[in-house]
Amino acid sequence: MESEFLDIKGTIVTKAFGQAYTKTLHRNSSLSVLEPKYVLLPEAYTDIPPILEYAKAQHPPLEVAVKGGGAHSSTWASSQGGIVVDLAKLNSVRVSEDRSSVVVQGGAIWEDVYSVCQKARIDVVGGPFWFVGVGGYLTGGGYSPFTPQRGLAIDNILAATVILADGRIVKTSATKEPELFWAIRGGGNQFGIVVEFVLKAFPTAGPFTVGILAYPGSEIENVLKVVQEWKSTYTAREKLNITFARPGPHFKPTVTILPWVSEDASGRSSNVLAPFRELGPVVDTCKAVPDMLAVSHSLDALFAVAPPRLIIRGALVADLWTDMILGLWTKWSAFTEENPDAKSTTVLWELSGADKIAAVPTDKTAFHARTPHYWVAIQGRSATEESVPVMRSFVSSATSYVGQKNREKTGKDAGFFINFAQGDEPIAKVFGANLPHLRKLKAKYDPKKFWSKGCVIDPDFHVARN
Structure with a gap:
């Protein structure tokens, strides 16, 4: 397979390229790495349709996976023996003349975006970490530090450009292909490759206070x-x-508070953090940083020493009940004590206002969780291959525990957030009440399920015909 036969500008990499091929396999989690037959790095949107046609023409057809940032802990952005469309070269970021919007290509990571926004003195509703890919983050929904003020990231997408399974390059917005626009805002990677987003921008809200307040586990209550x-x-x-x-060097159970505070002249962070500081944290690194680029790098030191074998699952919850949190603390403490090779496994609870999320009707976008809620992410990390199975099992059981407690408290299932899913969750719990309409749109835009990675939606041809 040679690039001149495809008439493309981009690069095609195979195992014969040695280290260049190995470099393309890198993912945030080493458990996400598979070995594709071909890795395509397009340099133009028009590079992508020929590769899709090539994949479909093979016998049997080759699986196609799409890599943006490669931060998801599943194998959704990888393929064993198939094709990976790596968008790394499609990473430009352009600010509009009036600074009210930003055009971001689908291969950008948030560092690319925040570097440009820093210079323009603007912000967008984006991710908390610099290495996360824009495309996967946005199509999944996009919880952000700015969500309490401005809603989810998908609520701040103005338009997009999508390459469909049949090779068409489609512009979509609230007025152009509105059903496709609806589907990509929370429907994940099931409808095409989003190669360009247009995002709302607003004057910067920095500086921001971030850091770590750490307490011994005995202080958790x-x-x-x-x-x-x-x-x-x-x-x-x-x-x-x-x-x-369990941070080093002692690796004792530790509860930490990670704040994000948008400062103002009143010195907001001092008031927010005062009650936590009165408890006497053993570590207090909180300080003001100028912008979201700095925020996105604020935990780099922790990530640098974290084992690369990573699995993340998450669950949505209607409230953060103390008994639920303490119950999971007990389970996590015992697991990490009994399995030292998995002692880097962590639990993260997100606390932020959801009023702006709930202000958008459930059927306005494909994202289903529009009632007020919080979320938890179980981040399993293993230092050895041998401890991976038990780590996976704990991550799954901990997520199930949170879901069970939510049902006990509310009588309802809050469901899952697709960006913290692994693909084996019940599909109805990933997309909720919006699943029937998503199935209809899957039949319209991808009837043969060409996009088969992730939380795969089965098309409903009967609904689509009526």
Whole structure:
């Protein structure tokens, strides 16, 4: 397979390329790595349709996976023996003349976006970490530090360009191909390759206070009391994460608070953090940084020492009940004590206002979770291959525990967030009430299920015909 036969500008890499091929396989999690037959790095949107046609023409057809940032802990952006369309070269970011919008190519990571926004003194509703790919983050929904003020990232997409399974390059927005626009905002990777997004921009809200407040595990009940008090008073300009971790060098169970506070002249962060500081944290690294680029790098030191074998699952919850959090703390503490090779496994609870999420009707986008909620991410990490199976099992059981507690408390299932899914979750719990309409649109835009990675939606041809 030679690039001149495809008449493309991009590069095609195979195992024969040695280190260049190995480099293309890198993912945020080493458990996400598969070995494709071909890796395509397009340099223009028009490079992509020929490769899709080539894949379909083979006997049997070759699987096609799409890589943006490669941060998802599944194998959705990889393929064993198939084709990976690696969008790394399609990563440009352009600010409009009036600075009200930003055009971002689908292969960009958030560092690309924030570097441009830093210079323009603007912000967009984006991810908290620099290495996360824009495409997967946005099509999944996009929780952001700015969500309490401005909603999910998908609620701030103005338009997009999508390459469909049949090779068409389609412009989509609220007025152009509106059904496709609806589907890509929360429907994940099931409808095409989104090679370009147009995002709302707004004047920068920085500086931001970020950092770590760490407490010994014996203080968790006191920490949670302060958290519950904070929940009754917090504003849309702040959010917190609670994490369970065993940091070195002692590797003892530790509860941490990770704040994000948009500062103003009143010194907001001092008031927000005061009750937590009164508890006497053993670590306090909180400080103001100028912009979201700095925020996105604020935990680099932790990621640098984390084992690369990573699996993340997450669940949505209607509330952060103290007994639920303590129950998971007990399970996590025991697991990481009994399995030292998996002691880097962490739990992260996200606490931020959901009013802006709930202000958008459930049927307005493909994203299903429009009632007020929080979420938890179980981040399983293993230092050895031998401990991967038990780590996977814990991550799955911990996620199930949170879902069970939510059902006990509310009588309902809050479901899953696709970006923290692994693909084996019940599809109805990933897409909720929007699944029937998504199946209709799958029949319209991808009737043969060419896009078969991820939380795969079966097309409903009967609905599509009526």
